[in-house]
Amino acid sequence: MTPTATTKMLTIEEVAERLHICKRQVEQLIADKLLQSCIIGKRRRVSEEALARFVLEHTVKPRRPDWLTPNVEGELVQKLREIVLAVSAEQKVTV
Numbered sequence: 781m782t783p784t785a786t787t788k789m790l791t792i793e794e795v796a797e798r799l800h801i802c803k804r805q806v807e808q809l810i811a812d813k814l815l816q817s818c819i820i821g822k823r824r825r826v827s828e829e830a831l832a833r834f835v836l837e838h839t840v841k842p843r844r845p846d847w848l849t850p851n852v853e854g855e856l857v858q859k860l861r862e863i864v865l866a867v868s869a870e871q872k873v874t875v
Contacts (some may be wrong), residue, residue: 788817789825798831810833 795815796803806826808813816830 787827789820789827789828790831792824792826795826795831799835814838 784870790798792803792806792810796806799806806815809818810824810826815826815834817824819825
């Protein structure tokens with residue numbers, strides 16, 4: 781995706797502010813070719829599209845905990861149902 785004429789170009793400082801990191805880290809992302817940029821005049825700029833692409837490419841989906849396997853999940857749900865029924869019937873339950 782190349783920047784279009786309507787794409788806003790951000791300074792390194794603006795990118796750092798949006799990502800909540802320091803200016804040096806943004807420069808390192810550019811040097812490592814993880815974040816696209818271009819030089820306009822004497823200044824380096826990053827397009828909003830390149831920044832959005834970087835964030836999307838480096839977003840990590842949450843991982844399901846190892847201990848919560850489908851079998852264990854079923855057992856947990858069943859145990860929770862028993863607890864809820866016991867509490868509603870005011871019975872004592874061992875967990």
